[in-house]
Amino acid sequence: MKQIIVISGKGGTGKTVITAAFAALAKNACLADCDVDAADLHLLLEPTIKERHEFRSGKTAVIDETKCTRCGKCIEICRFEAISKDFIIDPTSCEGCDFCSLVCPEEAITMQENISGEWFISETRFGPLVHAKLGIAEENSGKLVSLVRKKAKELAEARNCEWIVVDGAPGIGCPVIASLSGIDCALVVTEPTLSGLHDADRVIGVAKHFRILTKLIVNKYDLNIDMTGKIERYCKDNNIDLVGKIPFDESVVRAMVEGKTIIEYPDGKVKEEVINIWNRIEEIKQKSC
Ligand code: SF4
Numbered sequence: 077m078k079q080i081i082v083i084s085g086k087g088g089t090g091k092t093v094i095t096a097a098f099a100a101l102a103k104n105a106c107l108a109d110c111d112v113d114a115a116d117l118h119l120l121l122e123p124t125i126k127e128r129h130e131f132r133s134g135k136t137a138v139i140d141e142t143k144c145t146r147c148g149k150c151i152e153i154c155r156f157e158a159i160s161k162d163f164i165i166d167p168t169s170c171e172g173c174d175f176c177s178l179v180c181p182e183e184a185i186t187m188q189e190n191i192s193g194e195w196f197i198s199e200t201r202f203g204p205l206v207h208a209k210l211g212i213a214e215e216n217s218g219k220l221v222s223l224v225r226k227k228a229k230e231l232a233e234a235r236n237c238e239w240i241v242v243d244g245a246p247g248i249g250c251p252v253i254a255s256l257s258g259i260d261c262a263l264v265v266t267e268p269t270l271s272g273l274h275d276a277d278r279v280i281g282v283a284k285h286f287r288i289l290t291k292l293i294v295n296k297y298d299l300n301i302d303m304t305g306k307i308e309r310y311c312k313d314n315n316i317d318l319v320g321k322i323p324f325d326e327s328v329v330r331a332m333v334e335g336k337t338i339i340e341y342p343d344g345k346v347k348e349e350v351i352n353i354w355n356r357i358e359e360i361k362q363k364s365c
Pocket residue numbers: 139143144145146147148149150151163179180181182183184185
């Protein structure tokens with residue numbers, strides 16, 4: 077089984093459109109959406125949810141007012157100013173450090189686990205999908221990403237899948253690092269702009285740090301041929317395999333509006349190039365990466 081991930085230096089580069097196309101092309105794949113802060117792979121894959129689970133992460137202090145004598149010690153020591161003068165704890169300010177529960181003479185404060193989001197196992201027309209949703213303003217997306225990866229691997233093993241196709245988080249933060257473990261090949265998607273190249277360079281640096289085979293895709297390459305030339309030179313200088321250049325085409329938007337992947341859409345130049353890229357990636361099945 078090989079695991080590939082599609083990532084980008086920032087959001088909006090076409091990463092999810094490309095992941096969904098790979099999902100359509102891979103036969104016998106398990107899919108994982110690790111963009112838990114803004115999951116949108118499900119919009120194209122229209123999954124039927126089979127399992128739904130709470131994601132618990134971190135703790136918040138809670139005061140039992142029947143035990144509280146209003147001595148004020150907890151307010152004094154909370155350096156996050158999470159406790160109001162009425163002895164109510166603001167869960168968005170509480171960092172879960174547990175200090176207040178230790179100093180409370182009445183043992184009136186307990187730490188309660190937060191429900192930070194949900195994760196799902198679903199069926200799609202291209203195979204099973206593990207996906208998740210992090211609650212608004214919740215942290216620990218790295219932990220949720222690790223959970224999604226773990227569950228996708230278990231599912232892929234149970235079903236003898238040949239591929240795990242992962243939609244990664246954008247950027248270079250904790251969720252991306254969590255989504256890279258055990259990956260055989262990372263595909264970085266960029267657009268032909270200076271900031272796109274800068275962002276791609278940063279995420280390539282992260283993938284290389286973890287010694288992951290990394291390839292680059294330029295999306296909408298024909299919108300700025302000069303910049304695409306610069307990206308080609310960058311790839312040559314840094315020994316990065318530029319695995320494909322996808323042209324701009326309105327068929328991508330039309331397919332999205334119809335809830336289809338570009339592969340399910342009638343012929344188009346984008347579809348052709350994505351199929352070529354997939355055929356090049358398929359070669360990694362023969363190699364030890
Ligand atoms: S330290 Fe305990 S008893 Fe004192 S105000 Fe806080 S919760 Fe109440």
